[in-house]
Amino acid sequence: MSTRIFGSGIKRREDPRLITGEARYTDDIKLPGVLHMAVVRSPYAHANIVSIDSSAAEAMDGVVAVYTSEDIGDGLAGLPTAWLIPDSDLKTPEHPALAKGKARYVGDGVAIVLADDRYRAQDAADAVVVDYEELPAVIDPEEAAGEGAPLIHDDVEGNIAFRWVMGDREASDAVFDAADVVVSERILQQRLLPTAMETRAAMAQYNPATQELTLWCTSQNPHIHRFIISAVTGLNENKVRVIAPEVGGGFGSKIPCYPDEALVSWASMKLGVPVKWTETRSENYLITIHGRDHVQHVEMAAANDGTLLGVRATVYAGMGGYLSTAAPGIPTILHGLLYVGPYTMDSVFCESIGVMTNGTPTDAYRGAGRPEATFLLERMVDNVAREIGMDPVEVRRKNLIPAFEDGYEVATTLIYDSGDYPAAFEKALDMAGYGDFRAQQNSAAAEGRYLGIGVTTYTEMCGLGPSQVAGAVGFQGGLWESATVRVTPTGKVQALIGASPHGQGSETTLAQIISEELGFPVDDIEVIHGDTTETPMGWGTYGSRTTPVTGAALAQASRKLKEKARVLAGHLMEANVDDIEYADGSFSVKGSPDQAQSIQDVALMAHLAWNMPEGMDPGFEESQFYDPPNFVYPFGTHIAVVEVDAETGEIELQRYIAVDDCGPQINPEIVAGQIHGGVVQGVAQALCEGAIYSDDGQLLTGSMMDYCMPKADMFPNFELGETVTPSPHHPVGVKGVGETGTIASTPTVYNAVLDALAPLGVKQIDMPLTAAKVWSAIQDANGQEKPKRLGDLLNE
């Protein structure tokens, strides 16, 4: 082999079907006789449902049936919460597929309509008359946890679903009381709309004769969907087949099992015909999970010389109207455990309060808890630097954990696997020319221009994760993966995996791992995923885990095959097995290179089984279950340079430098793509994205006209660099890279903007940093009276 396939930025194997429009996503799949489901949704954030009159809808052309929660009765169990965090007094209020008596957020399902055409189904849904008694609503999580807030679930007292504490409060107090410097900030991690470009969709087909249900749906984890759909419908799990066909992005929003997926299943079982539902974008913004939604009260303690001593926070995390599938784990386990970051800081404390609100349920959104932790840490490091008059880069340099190759335990009890934070840090500073930047900033300031720079150092926990840890932290599942490498008689490979990639390029990356291990050309390797009947069990694609966990399973299954092949090749060549050498997909006898068997020859002979060594089974296929011994911890440094127009508040992102270390890169082009996309999502949180609700709980950013999605012209070309620190516990040393961009980029850009605004006296602005808010903050800092805006006048 001339070039190593591992490490090569080859073109993606999934692309030909995607660039031609041939790929089939859920809504592209058509079944004869299908009925379309439309859902009648509550227009109120909080309301008693007094009565439902479906008679007009039922009489409309093409309408087959209208059902309410009363009709469903006990035909569907409530949607489960599957992350039961321990020691937190967790309450899990019932989450029925259709609201029973009360709606708890705008979009909560009240009834379903089944019709022969999607336009007619929607018309009929609009004709269902629901009489509501509106109740006071609450959206802000801190307010919802306060006295006098409307009670959302009778069995969740004070709206507090859980109270999770990490660390020792008294020990933390002692560190803070004795510290030279304590800085504090109230940080708003605004709600974000995940906005996978493909909205959700689900189609169910129940076969009454076999009592089997097939559910096609937009899922990041079809095996988890099977598990939950089986539980809520009462069907045996082996009678449920879940297929995630082509899936158009997820970012966490396609992890949960939603009411709609249960409803199409139930309706198909009830009516004996296929039932399909496809979300509109407006529905998607109302009912598909949102991300973030924290109000954080954060403090950091430091010494006058810049030594970081500790961090602590009280977090009010908005859960929305119901607890989504993994919701309780996000602002707790995936958040607090990251409070040390890459620093030698040994006092951490977090109290995270999960609060029911009348917003859309929240759950994992790209980064899931870790961006919220990294932001507060990096924000506070900059605040410390400003407070003691030290360069924020120097504060970071002084506190970074020195390089380590095999395990470093931090105060949150995590054991980081490997890292060389200073190397990535210095490389990024070099790329950015940080040494010259302050002078440029000063000369720009002399011209009345405001330049700013933001530097973030981070590490994060991904490649989720050891199943024993999953159990200990209340995750109601395992976190291992399994994979089968199946070689056909003609030497072509099918790799069957339980994970379910949906844009990550895993069909390519994973094929590269197998090719590297066994020598099959990458074009001869098909990675098969997404169908619970075709693939072995797996827990899904999220938490930057597919390459680390599934990749490890495939590497190990490949190594088993290679060992079998070596023994068989030795037998066929009548040589001692110890004399068999492997190189580039070929087995040869030491000292006589002419005598060789290719991996394809061996595969054929294993299938024919005419001449097997004693005790060896025929066939050429191996499976591996892989439970990682630890998480993986990618890390890096990101730097942004911005210019703020003080007259208008507009921000120009001029440069973005990202140095990330995810271990050896299997396909550098795919890694770069993950970082580009992640960075844009994180930068957009800093600069423009944010779900806005009215006081009565109406989502004001309910479409792409109102919710600010990042566009191409907001960004420069990104400047990427890397360092390579293998994970010591992983078979091929790789770490995950799906979320690093999102984790690092929000504080990077935020701090850059605040750096630019420092000379104007601006110290804090709630995200997103829209031009209007930046401009207002500049006016406030100047003590100038602001001209009144139309919105202010209307509010008076």
Place this chain on the structure above:
Amino acid sequence: MQVAITVNGVVHERDVDPRTLLVHFLREDLDMTGTKIGCDTSQCGACTVHLNGKVLKSCTLLAVQADGAEVTTIEGLAENGEHHPMQTAFWENHGLQCGYCTPGMIMASAAFARDNPGASESDIRHYLEGNICRCTGYHNIVKAVKQVADAAAGS
């Protein structure tokens, strides 16, 4: 209402509900599902097709308004079994991830590069405002479009 719409060179005559959107006509009546729907407010561009050679978001037009027109969709972009240069450029430059915005992105970009040979990166970024991608961060999409626009200019 009766319509006759030429899609990728083939005339399709159908009786459609007058309120049928062109994108639904393509996807539901003709089962040509390469054209996607990503929003309901004409922001995302996933449904972009060419109508009589011009770029159009097919969710903004009723099928009856396209009566007699020639429509090209992503399924009809390749010629003689060869990918269109923009399809090739997206593949070569890793200009896609989940692939959902890709058909619209490629249709919009193909017309742009044809009409704007040698377009600058900044022109491309401004032009792409009408097409939203959540995965790629646009970086490699811009590279792909630039590759074709440069080739069109003979540079």
